[in-house]
Amino acid sequence: MKIALIGAGPRNLSILGRLLFTINKAAKVEIDLFDPSPIGGRVWDPFLTNNHTFLMNTFANQVTLFDDYELYDNDSPIDRPNLLDWAHTRAFDYLKEHPEYPKAYENEVISLISSNTFASRGLFGIYAAWYFDELLAAKPENITIRFHQTEIINMTKGPRRFKLWTRNNYIEKYDRVILAPGHIDNQLNEKQESLRKFADKMGFVYYPASHPAENDFETITGSDTVLIEGLGLSFFDVLLSLTAGKGGSFITNRNGSLTYRPSGREPVIVAGSFNGLPPRSKGINQKEASQLYVPRFFTLKHLKSIAAMNHGKIPFSQFMSLLKQEMTYKFIYNQVMQSDLPFDSTKANILHALDNPLSWSSLNDRFNLDLETEIDWDGKIFPAMNWQDTETFNKKLLTHIENDIQSAQLGNNWSPLTGAYDLLRDMRDIVRTLYNENYFTEDGYEKMLTQFRQFDNQLSAGPPLVRMRQLLALLKAGIITIAGPGFKTGHNEHFFEASDKFGQHFQGTVLIEARLSTIDFRIAKSPLIRSLARQGLIEPNDRFKKENGQLLFGNTIKIDPNTFTVLNKKDQAVDGFYISGIPLEGERWFNTVIPRPYVNTLIFQESQRLVDSLLARSPQLHRILKKKD
Numbered sequence: 001m002k003i004a005l006i007g008a009g010p011r012n013l014s015i016l017g018r019l020l021f022t023i024n025k026a027a028k029v030e031i032d033l034f035d036p037s038p039i040g041g042r043v044w045d046p047f048l049t050n051n052h053t054f055l056m057n058t059f060a061n062q063v064t065l066f067d068d069y070e071l072y073d074n075d076s077p078i079d080r081p082n083l084l085d086w087a088h089t090r091a092f093d094y095l096k097e098h099p100e101y102p103k104a105y106e107n108e109v110i111s112l113i114s115s116n117t118f119a120s121r122g123l124f125g126i127y128a129a130w131y132f133d134e135l136l137a138a139k140p141e142n143i144t145i146r147f148h149q150t151e152i153i154n155m156t157k158g159p160r161r162f163k164l165w166t167r168n169n170y171i172e173k174y175d176r177v178i179l180a181p182g183h184i185d186n187q188l189n190e191k192q193e194s195l196r197k198f199a200d201k202m203g204f205v206y207y208p209a210s211h212p213a214e215n216d217f218e219t220i221t222g223s224d225t226v227l228i229e230g231l232g233l234s235f236f237d238v239l240l241s242l243t244a245g246k247g248g249s250f251i252t253n254r255n256g257s258l259t260y261r262p263s264g265r266e267p268v269i270v271a272g273s274f275n276g277l278p279p280r281s282k283g284i285n286q287k288e289a290s291q292l293y294v295p296r297f298f299t300l301k302h303l304k305s306i307a308a309m310n311h312g313k314i315p316f317s318q319f320m321s322l323l324k325q326e327m328t329y330k331f332i333y334n335q336v337m338q339s340d341l342p343f344d345s346t347k348a349n350i351l352h353a354l355d356n357p358l359s360w361s362s363l364n365d366r367f368n369l370d371l372e373t374e375i376d377w378d379g380k381i382f383p384a385m386n387w388q389d390t391e392t393f394n395k396k397l398l399t400h401i402e403n404d405i406q407s408a409q410l411g412n413n414w415s416p417l418t419g420a421y422d423l424l425r426d427m428r429d430i431v432r433t434l435y436n437e438n439y440f441t442e443d444g445y446e447k448m449l450t451q452f453r454q455f456d457n458q459l460s461a462g463p464p465l466v467r468m469r470q471l472l473a474l475l476k477a478g479i480i481t482i483a484g485p486g487f488k489t490g491h492n493e494h495f496f497e498a499s500d501k502f503g504q505h506f507q508g509t510v511l512i513e514a515r516l517s518t519i520d521f522r523i524a525k526s527p528l529i530r531s532l533a534r535q536g537l538i539e540p541n542d543r544f545k546k547e548n549g550q551l552l553f554g555n556t557i558k559i560d561p562n563t564f565t566v567l568n569k570k571d572q573a574v575d576g577f578y579i580s581g582i583p584l585e586g587e588r589w590f591n592t593v594i595p596r597p598y599v600n601t602l603i604f605q606e607s608q609r610l611v612d613s614l615l616a617r618s619p620q621l622h623r624i625l626k627k628k629d
Contacts, residue, residue: 003614004164004174005033006152006528009041010594011180011581013065013128013135014603018611020139030144032174034166036151040128041182043211044121050213050245051122052104054237055464056594057282060084061115061289063124064597065131067604079134082289082597083119083127087112091123094130101126116285118464121213124594153527157537157574176614180580185210185525186517191490195511198491202509206496209513212237217245220267220510227498227506228271229489230514231278231482232457235271236467238514242269243474250470256409258473269480270498270506271514272487276384276393278471279462280404280421283412290598293426296355298326300430307439314434316444320452324377325357326427327420332360334416335371372416380417381458384485390502393484401472408465424460428590432602435589436561442544445552449586456590481506519585520555536569537577541587556587563613564606578610 003019005012012033023029037045045051056063066080081089091109095101108123119127136145154165161173188196192208199206205224207215212234220226220242228238244250247263303322307314333354341347350367353359359366360373383400387393407415412422434440440448462468474480486501495507521529522540532538541553557579558567566574585591595601 001027001176002030002032002172002174003176003178004152004162004172005031005178005180006035006164007041007180007182007581008033008035008037008039008132008147009043009180009182009581010065010128011182011603011607012178013039013131014067014595014607015178015180015580015611016132016145017065017067017135018604018607019614020135020143022611022615023140023143025140025142028142031146032172033145033147034150034152034164035147036149036167038125038129038149039132039147040125043182043213044125044128045213046101046105046122046125046129048122048213050237050241051125052102052108052120053240053244054121054213055118055467056121056124057118057233057461057463058594058596059115059285059287060087060112060117060119061285062287062596063119063127064289064595065128066597067595067607068598068600080597083124084112084115084117084289086127086130087119087123090130091126095126098126098129115288118466151528154531155528155537156535157577162577176576176578178578178580178610178614179583181526181529182582183211183516183519184521184529184583186520186523187525189523192513195489195491195496198496199511202494204496205510207510207512209515209517211516212241212514215241215512217241222246222265222267224267224510225506225508226267226269226510226512227489227496227508228269228512228514229273229487229498231271231273231276232515233279233461233463234516235273235278235514236463236471238512239269239271239471239474239480240467242267243470243479248479250473256469258469260470260473260477260479262477262479266479267510268508269474270483270508271480272483272485272498272500274485274487275382275458276387276482276485276487276500277382277397277400278468279458280380280418280460281408281462281465281468283408283410283415283418283422284465286411286413289596292599293330293423295326295423295427295430296329297357298322298427298430300433303430303434303439312439313441313444314439316440316447316452319434319440319444320455323427327377327423328360328373328375329354329357330423331375331416331420332363332371332373334414334419336369337414338416339369339371377459378455381455382485387484390484390504393502397482398472398475401468401475405465405468405472408468421459424456428593429599429602432589442546442552445544446546448589449552518555519582521557521583522555537574538566538579539569539571543587553586556585557583559584559587561587562609564610565613576614578614580606580610 061082061084063083087109095106105123150166150168152164153167156163162177163173165171195206243266246265249261251259306318336350387396407417413419484500484502489498496511498506538557540551541556541558542551544552546552559579564578564580566577566579568574581591593602595603
């Protein structure tokens with residue numbers, strides 16, 4: 001049997017590991033991986049100049065590619081270090097054996113000293129390459145693996161097999177195809193095309209939504225004014241490139257704050273977004289690799305009991321109410337633990353009382369405390385939307401960022417606020433289970449994709465703390481201006497322009513959309529995706545419709561969610577064709593995840609189901625391909 005894995009990122013590497021140790025030795029199998037980027041995929045390419053400075057958004061000890069639970073029974077035992085352990089033990093020797101990697105990574109592995117460390121994206125790419133080499137060394141003799149660093153541009157389905165074409169004219173047929181391409185760039189929309197044409201006409205520079213590490217900012221000089229649309233994770237990458245990347249430096253002060261020393265080559269920078277503020281920064285890590293918060297109220301059992309009383313569905317309002325209750329519990333609990341109380345027994349009594357939410361309002365009177373027991377979580381998402389004018393915004397902006405930094409410095413476990421935000425990450429698998437197993441109504445799903453996504457992204461998906469400290473230093477140095485909410489960009493006759501809801505207007509010679517492309521296969525630039533759509537081999541997901549008739553999940557490719565088998569335009573299974581990961585975002589909840597060790601993470605669960613389906617597709621081969629107990 002021949003299997004093609006399109007994409008060599010974490011998803012398909014996980015699937016490859018599962019295949020190697022699941023297929024029976026009696027079956028001869030050839031597996032080909034295809035990706036125009038190196039092993040690890042596009043986001044983690046260690047040869048991109050910026051990827052040795054751009055950071056992952058997960059602590060190094062919470063990153064792995066090894067399926068901890070399901071691969072213990074293989075005949076060739078291999079070590080399973082997480083990214084941090086690998087950096088401490090194997091990385092330096094591996095880098096010495098592979099001089100093709102930039103020397104900067106040797107310095108980095110020496111500096112990754114604790115569980116509070118973020119690795120660079122490029123180093124994760126090297127970890128992925130090492131992982132792939134480990135799989136090659138441990139693979140059974142009956143399996144052949146080849147990696148082709150090229151793009152698949154077309155695929156057709158014959159009566160029994162699939163025919164694939166690469167950009168470098170490699171053509172081959174396969175029995176099974178798994179597509180896990182990661183983020184795919186989109187065709188420019190009407191506004192973006194207008195901006196591109198204007199930039200070409202004026203000799204300006206325009207960067208549409210894309211991976212920041214792939215943008216070349218060398219042509220941007222100190223005489224430019226740069227407008228940045230977006231204040232999310234990509235914004236911090238762009239900002240670093242336009243400041244430290246231009247020769248500036250951050251000086252650490254005695255109190256841990258940063259001061260920026262400009263090089264003089266930085267452009268004038270104006271940035272903004274719809275809500276006016278960056279997401280909350282991640283707290284100093286106080287958690288072990290597999291340490292997850294155990295909820296008291298927001299439990300799967302409790303949530304499913306609510307569904308049982310509502311015809312199998314969970315009302316979105318009750319979902320959010322229970323989630324906020326859990327966050328409030330953690331918020332108060334952490335205040336109690338940090339309080340200076342006269343006797344330990346008193347603290348124990350307070351914590352016992354805390355188990356009953358009805359008692360929270362009386363805690364202060366009952367125990368003579370001064371705790372904050374009520375909190376408006378919704379007000380934490382977009383507070384700047386209520387600030388009335390530019391002067392108020394500018395004052396509150398600095399205070400907001402300073403308070404966020406102070407909260408994050410208390411840690412992701414013990415800070416009252418940041419510790420509560422971090423629960424959203426730890427409880428994400430509960431949310432995924434409810435979302436993926438159809439526990440919401442159509443209206444609930446629409447609110448999950450709008451209200452809850454904003455809530456989750458703004459509170460739990462922010463940058464490493466060091467990036468927020470750098471932003472504060474740049475604001476105080478006058479290097480960057482953050483505009484108010486309602487930030488919009490376009491162009492006039494002479495310049496790119498931007499405005500905010502306060503009536504401020506800005507002009508620039510460079511416009512950067514600091515975000516990844518929208519996940520929507522219908523507007524993808526990829527020749528493979530466009531070809532599959534033309535043939536009717538992939539179709540929009542029509543599971544739910546909005547009130548206006550639009551498809552709620554129309555941006556995602558339609559699959560059988562139990563097997564990840566693609567469904568074609570006739571709603572028939574395309575036997576042997578599977579899709580995993582980012583193209584399913586919306587149909588599945590929060591697919592942009594890196595595996596975490598010892599928590600049976602989403603990628604490993606889905607890899608198991610997909611591989612089991614793949615091996616079961618041909619009944620006559622199933623007994624041979626599937627390992628016997």
